[in-house]
Amino acid sequence: MHSTVRLYGSRCLPLFPPPSRARGSMSMESHPESLRLGPRGAYSQPLRENGTEEAADFITLREWQAWGTSSPIPARVVEVIEDLKLLERDADAEMSFGGLGGKLQGDFKVHEDKKHRATYQSLNDSEEKLKFFAARQIACRLLGSRGYLCQKCWLAQEDCMCSKLVSSSLWCGIRFWLYMHPKDFLRQNNTGKLLWQVFGVDAATLCLFGIQEHEEIMWNTLQLAGKDKLWCLYPNKNAPTKSVQDILLHDTLQRSESESSMTGGDAPINFILLDGTWNNSAAMFRRLKDKAKSLWGEEDLPCISLSTSALSAMHKLRPQPSWDRTCTAAAAARLLVELHNRPEFNNYKLDEQAEAVEDVLDVLLEALTARRLRMGRSCRRRQRHNGIKVDEDLLRLEAN
Numbered sequence: 001m002h003s004t005v006r007l008y009g010s011r012c013l014p015l016f017p018p019p020s021r022a023r024g025s026m027s028m029e030s031h032p033e034s035l036r037l038g039p040r041g042a043y044s045q046p047l048r049e050n051g052t053e054e055a056a057d058f059i060t061l062r063e064w065q066a067w068g069t070s071s072p073i074p075a076r077v078v079e080v081i082e083d084l085k086l087l088e089r090d091a092d093a094e095m096s097f098g099g100l101g102g103k104l105q106g107d108f109k110v111h112e113d114k115k116h117r118a119t120y121q122s123l124n125d126s127e128e129k130l131k132f133f134a135a136r137q138i139a140c141r142l143l144g145s146r147g148y149l150c151q152k153c154w155l156a157q158e159d160c161m162c163s164k165l166v167s168s169s170l171w172c173g174i175r176f177w178l179y180m181h182p183k184d185f186l187r188q189n190n191t192g193k194l195l196w197q198v199f200g201v202d203a204a205t206l207c208l209f210g211i212q213e214h215e216e217i218m219w220n221t222l223q224l225a226g227k228d229k230l231w232c233l234y235p236n237k238n239a240p241t242k243s244v245q246d247i248l249l250h251d252t253l254q255r256s257e258s259e260s261s262m263t264g265g266d267a268p269i270n271f272i273l274l275d276g277t278w279n280n281s282a283a284m285f286r287r288l289k290d291k292a293k294s295l296w297g298e299e300d301l302p303c304i305s306l307s308t309s310a311l312s313a314m315h316k317l318r319p320q321p322s323w324d325r326t327c328t329a330a331a332a333a334r335l336l337v338e339l340h341n342r343p344e345f346n347n348y349k350l351d352e353q354a355e356a357v358e359d360v361l362d363v364l365l366e367a368l369t370a371r372r373l374r375m376g377r378s379c380r381r382r383q384r385h386n387g388i389k390v391d392e393d394l395l396r397l398e399a400n
């Protein structure tokens with residue numbers, strides 16, 4: 001099931017041409033973020049003769065999946081995009097995006113702010129509010145990133161790192177779920193995306209927080225696999241800390257040894273990795289916990305923490321004090337190393353798979369550093385104050 005390593009092939013799939021630059025505009029180098037969408041004509045579809053536009057005109061399944069998912073297009077995301085397009089017409093204001101994270105800008109933003117706040121207020125249910133929030137975030141990021149980001153690596157097309165990506169096969173006894181906050185979706189410095197870029201979307205699957213289609217796919221799989229095949233990598237303060245040593249492997253290993261490949265009913269161990277800022281991860285964890293409780297009763301979601309001893313095994317990981325806690329790819333690599341150190345796992349080359357993740361993390365850091373330097377902003381501005389490495393500083397700046 002994890003054989004589709006090079007899911008997208010090695011080439012990138014920018015499905016839309018980059019926006020035409022505004023006449024007399026400053027160069028991409030000087031204002032790279034503000035010109036991604038030109039005037040309305042750059043990306044919007046012309047109205048049909050009967051004056052209606054359909055969702056399929058706004059986003060196709062192919063475009064959606066090319067960002068790193070095999071799910072259907074989320075219905076609520078389509079709704080939000082439709083509403084944005086209607087608003088664009090009704091308010092006679094052009095939709096434009098800019099700034100880090102591709103936020104709405106200009107007059108349209110003023111109209112949209114008013115409208116989405118009213119919509120949000122009108123929803124009584126916190127579940128509905130979350131779903132609306134998530135869908136709106138995703139919709140804006142999708143529209144704002146079109147033609148600007150490479151769909152595979154989520155970097156600006158001029159920084160595309162895909163040619164340096166080396167894919168690898170994750171051992172079939174393991175599956176990662178990247179439970180990602182919508183604000184991290186299509187973020188250039190996100191590292192969770194690296195996992196499916198290396199291992200493929202079947203071995204490392206994106207699950208967007210608050211996106212029903214994604215959460216259903218994940219929970220259906222987890223329910224089928226069973227609770228003993230689920231571990232959330234999270235330091236759950238309300239339960240005794242467990243480590244990789246506590247994972248029971250008998251079933252998985254027996255099956256793996258008796259069969260050359262996993263088949264139908266054989267579920268891999270599912271690891272959920274929370275992929276969001278430290279502040280957002282508490283709400284994400286709560287949602288996971290609530291769902292687990294509704295499925296399996298009172299018990300807590302099984303959680304593990306990484307042991308610090310694994311740090312030394314991460315020979316390539318640079319010292320990154322604060323980033324260390326929230327970098328999803330580094331956490332996944334470390335988890336693989338810790339698993340590899342258990343004798344039962346010795347034969348699965350998990351150390352090599354960890355190295356593949358570390359390597360791609362290096363590639364991402366280099367690409368982000370090069371971008372920063374090219375744009376003339378110093379990566380080192382905070383270094384003299386606290387000795388933080390360039391990379392970490394860079395990532396923090398990008399995250400703001």
Ligand SMILES: [Zn+2]
Pocket residue numbers: 012150151152153154155160161162163
């Ligand atoms: Zn790329």
